[in-house]
Amino acid sequence: MNCPRCGSEGREYEVNCPACYGFLGYPNVRAAQKPEEKRELANRLREAEVSATVRGCAKVFSKFRRALRSSQPVMCRSLSQVMVLVSSDNELYASFYNLVGAGARRAESTEVERERLQADDLLFPHYRQHIRFAALSLDGRGATSYGNCSLVLKDLAIRDRTTVFEENTLDSCKKRGFRGPLPPGYRAVWYERDKLAAAKLQPLLAPNMAEKDFAKILLRPSTGESQEGFVEVHIYGTLNRRSIERVVVKEPTHPPDRALWLQIRQLLADPKVGASVETYK
Amino acid sequence: MKALVSGQAGVAVLIEGSGILSLHFDSDARVPRSSNDIPYLLDGAFDVLELEASSVEEVSAALDLAWRKDKSLHMTLILLDGEADSEAREIAAATFEELFADREVVDYVCNRLDSTPLPELADLLGALLCAEKLRSVQLKGLLEELGANQNQIRRVRRAWDAVPVELFDSPDSKQEMSCIAVTSGTFRRLVRDHPKETDLILIDCLKDPRFQRFRNYRRVLTIWTAPLRQSRVVPPLKPEPELESERAVRWRPDREGLDQRKRSFEVFEAINKQKAAIKALLSRREFERAQRYVHDLVKYQKSRSESKEVAKSLCDLAKYAKDNGAHAMQLYMAQLAANESPSDGWSHAQLGDAYLCHGRHDEALECFDFAASLGHKPTAWHGRAEVLKALGRLDEALQEYDRTIQEFPHSEVPRNGKASTLVMLGRYKEALRLLPSGSPRTREEWIAFHIRGMAHMKRGQLQVAVRIFERGIRENPWSDERTYFRSALAMARLRRNELRKATETLGDQPGVLCDVLRIHAFGRLGQKKRVRESLERLKGNRQPFLAPLRNELAARYVRGRGGGRRSSRWIFNQECALLLAA
Numbered sequence: 001m002n003c004p005r006c007g008s009e010g011r012e013y014e015v016n017c018p019a020c021y022g023f024l025g026y027p028n029v030r031a032a033q034k035p036e037e038k039r040e041l042a043n044r045l046r047e048a049e050v051s052a053t054v055r056g057c058a059k060v061f062s063k064f065r066r067a068l069r070s071s072q073p074v075m076c077r078s079l080s081q082v083m084v085l086v087s088s089d090n091e092l093y094a095s096f097y098n099l100v101g102a103g104a105r106r107a108e109s110t111e112v113e114r115e116r117l118q119a120d121d122l123l124f125p126h127y128r129q130h131i132r133f134a135a136l137s138l139d140g141r142g143a144t145s146y147g148n149c150s151l152v153l154k155d156l157a158i159r160d161r162t163t164v165f166e167e168n169t170l171d172s173c174k175k176r177g178f179r180g181p182l183p184p185g186y187r188a189v190w191y192e193r194d195k196l197a198a199a200k201l202q203p204l205l206a207p208n209m210a211e212k213d214f215a216k217i218l219l220r221p222s223t224g225e226s227q228e229g230f231v232e233v234h235i236y237g238t239l240n241r242r243s244i245e246r247v248v249v250k251e252p253t254h255p256p257d258r259a260l261w262l263q264i265r266q267l268l269a270d271p272k273v274g275a276s277v278e279t280y281k
Numbered sequence: 282m283k284a285l286v287s288g289q290a291g292v293a294v295l296i297e298g299s300g301i302l303s304l305h306f307d308s309d310a311r312v313p314r315s316s317n318d319i320p321y322l323l324d325g326a327f328d329v330l331e332l333e334a335s336s337v338e339e340v341s342a343a344l345d346l347a348w349r350k351d352k353s354l355h356m357t358l359i360l361l362d363g364e365a366d367s368e369a370r371e372i373a374a375a376t377f378e379e380l381f382a383d384r385e386v387v388d389y390v391c392n393r394l395d396s397t398p399l400p401e402l403a404d405l406l407g408a409l410l411c412a413e414k415l416r417s418v419q420l421k422g423l424l425e426e427l428g429a430n431q432n433q434i435r436r437v438r439r440a441w442d443a444v445p446v447e448l449f450d451s452p453d454s455k456q457e458m459s460c461i462a463v464t465s466g467t468f469r470r471l472v473r474d475h476p477k478e479t480d481l482i483l484i485d486c487l488k489d490p491r492f493q494r495f496r497n498y499r500r501v502l503t504i505w506t507a508p509l510r511q512s513r514v515v516p517p518l519k520p521e522p523e524l525e526s527e528r529a530v531r532w533r534p535d536r537e538g539l540d541q542r543k544r545s546f547e548v549f550e551a552i553n554k555q556k557a558a559i560k561a562l563l564s565r566r567e568f569e570r571a572q573r574y575v576h577d578l579v580k581y582q583k584s585r586s587e588s589k590e591v592a593k594s595l596c597d598l599a600k601y602a603k604d605n606g607a608h609a610m611q612l613y614m615a616q617l618a619a620n621e622s623p624s625d626g627w628s629h630a631q632l633g634d635a636y637l638c639h640g641r642h643d644e645a646l647e648c649f650d651f652a653a654s655l656g657h658k659p660t661a662w663h664g665r666a667e668v669l670k671a672l673g674r675l676d677e678a679l680q681e682y683d684r685t686i687q688e689f690p691h692s693e694v695p696r697n698g699k700a701s702t703l704v705m706l707g708r709y710k711e712a713l714r715l716l717p718s719g720s721p722r723t724r725e726e727w728i729a730f731h732i733r734g735m736a737h738m739k740r741g742q743l744q745v746a747v748r749i750f751e752r753g754i755r756e757n758p759w760s761d762e763r764t765y766f767r768s769a770l771a772m773a774r775l776r777r778n779e780l781r782k783a784t785e786t787l788g789d790q791p792g793v794l795c796d797v798l799r800i801h802a803f804g805r806l807g808q809k810k811r812v813r814e815s816l817e818r819l820k821g822n823r824q825p826f827l828a829p830l831r832n833e834l835a836a837r838y839v840r841g842r843g844g845g846r847r848s849s850r851w852i853f854n855q856e857c858a859l860l861l862a863a
Contacts, residue, residue: 257307259373262369
């Protein structure tokens with residue numbers, strides 16, 4: 001793409017113009033804004049609308065899209081991981097949490113993660129290290145089989161740098177045998193997340209479906225046989241405790257987890273953060 | 282089978298051929314997974330261990346250990362956080378013994394705690410009190426040793442930080458090697474072992490393949506350990522030889538035979554650490570938290586030392602609070618000191634000083650009289666003189682100084698007090714005759730030198746005064762005393778209409794007088810926002826001479842032209858009085 005300020009050519013993964021350092025936009029957002037992506041997504045949505053009308057679900061489809069416009073990105077983590085995130089401004093915790101990983105590794109640097117890296121390279125060429133993953137949710141609960149705490153992120157903190165993708169990236173790449181670029185129409189910018197999710201999930205809607213059921217359509221809970229199904233959220237750049245709107249967590253049973261939960265609640269109640277903690281049994 | 286284990290995520294992923302399972306710490310279920318799930322299961326975890334295992338049970342045990350390691354560090358930090366939720370802190374203390382039952386967990390946490398000094402505000406005493414409440418010998422031992430090792434931890438860390446980054450391939454490479462030094466327990470050994478063992482530690486590291494893969498590893502390790510061969514700031518206190526296996530669990534219940542000197546040193550260090558934290562909180566003006574830390578300090582010290590020692594700590598802190606303009610805290614701590622040790626004259630003199638700063642002159646005089654009756658005559662009489670000076674009863678103050686000088690002719694303190702009063706009275710020649718004329722060396726001589734400068738400034742000999750103040754800033758070895766020279770220099774510059782220079786001289790230095798001079802300088806420069814900021818900081822301060830001066834300056838520079846009623850000369854005299862009474 002060309003820099004809107006000086007006209008120099010910038011690479012797909014660059015955020016700033018190499019010549020004038022002008023802002024080029026976030027690479028994931030630019031990728032989702034390509035005309036062919038938008039065109040294909042519009043086609044899919046149109047087809048979904050037609051199909052919903054034929055099946056007598058036009059009203060539900062319209063309600064579902066409306067609900068999707070207020071969907072939120074949710075990351076699932078353990079209490080320990082949330083504690084590390086929410087205490088990053090605190091000198092005491094930060095000094096020692098930096099040493100937690102001493103001698104250990106990040107998941108993405110392990111051998112079994114090679115497939116994941118391949119998938120990421122297809123979707124986020126040269127900028128995968130900047131992408132954070134979440135799932136789209138209507139009720140504040142994320143893919144809890146991956147972690148007890150659902151971190152609901154603030155719209156303001158992510159909206160300009162976030163895109164959504166049809167499904168688990170790796171799943172999608174595997175289905176296509178890691179060959180070539182992914183076909184267009186399966187990703188969208190944050191403001192068009194309703195289009196993508198509606199196009200994907202229209203077949204699961206039923207004529208008399210109530211709005212309260214939408215959450216489970218958008219994020220299908222894991223059963224013994226199948227994994228959770230969700231719309232994947234890709235956020236460019238870092239997150240910190242001020243990016244969190246609320247934390248939804250299963251009531252902890254182990255005493256150390258309870259201590260962590262109490263401390264997380266206190267750290268998030270700081271007026272500078274203003275996030276809340278909700279629990280469920 | 283291959284396994285990925287993360288204590289942070291509380292998850293283990295088992296991979297055997299194409300079959301993938303996940304184990305979760307909080308459930309017995311073995312959840313079938315696909316490779317697509319792995320990134321999500323371990324996303325954001327940075328403690329992932331990759332291991333080859335022969336059975337699911339083996340992986341499950343590894344997960345259990347990783348989980349306990351992770352939680353143990355969290356619990357220790359929550360315990361050390363004075364601001365932590367109180368229930369969370371209690372749970373953290375209560376779960377300690379169970380979590381730390383395993384030697385590997387102890388090593389994991391201690392290797393990390395011994396590699397980085399605790400931040401200033403870590404609440405070591407609060408944690409120790411929690412341990413005492415629960416009668417946890419293990420926890421108490423760990424915390425006391427941690428407190429006692431802080432100086433050495435700082436020293437070892439500094440030595441590592443001083444290793445030039447150019448010796449590594451990149452800054453990341455230095456970070457990576459530092460991580461190995463943490464996990465291998467090298468930091469911990471350098472902290473805890475006798476300096477004589479440094480060479481042995483160095484040899485062990487040089488033989489270790491984990492270090493050998495780094496460029497220049499020999500030079501790096503030699504440079505790092507070189508300064509640590511010299512004996513520590515505090516000499517090692519453990520004379521008996523110790524078996525290797527005992528080293529890692531030294532703080533465990535079997536503390537019999539532990540050297541009493543070591544115990545006293547640990548207590549002393551813990552108290553010092555807490556005092557440093559309180560001072561930091563006072564500087565940051567976090568008074569509520571400081572009060573809690575003071576409460577813990579008193580509680581902890583009371584059970585270990587005499588009440589006079591507790592009062593001494595409190596008086597030291599009260600003086601620090603005074604120097605930082607935190608007069609409410611000064612009074613609070615001086616009152617605590619006097620209550621703790623009612624027969625200690627020094628504590629009553631400190632309380633008198635605190636009352637003086639609050640403008641409670643009658644109570645101040647009572648305290649000084651009581652202190653004198655307990656035998657602290659020089660401090661008490663000097664204090665009385667200061668009260669009289671603050672009340673404007675300068676002649677009576679002079680009499681009080683004379684009485685002290687007569688009784689204690691070798692003390693320089695009353696002499697300086699008298700000279701400063703004479704300067705206030707405009708009797709400059711007498712003041713100068715009283716002050717030493719040689720080059721200042723001791724603290725009191727520097728104070729006398731400052732008074733000399735003030736006398737010249739008040740006489741209008743600004744050039745001489747400026748030379749004195751500049752020398753004071755440059756050469757006075759006592760940093761707190763340099764503040765007075767800096768304020769006086771700013772005052773001289775204000776007098777010479779060098780307004781910008783005056784503000785530059787003051788910089789960001791805290792203190793009552795600095796704020797007064799800032800109001801004056803920024804007021805004349807028309808910077809009302811800065812004036813208001815300084816006025817806000819002076820709110821509620823009852824230091825002698827301050828209130829009328831602050832009101833006059835506020836009237837002049839906040840309300841605008843015609844706001845003030847006093848002359849510039851009056852302001853200058855009041856500023857001088859404030860400085861001389863400080």
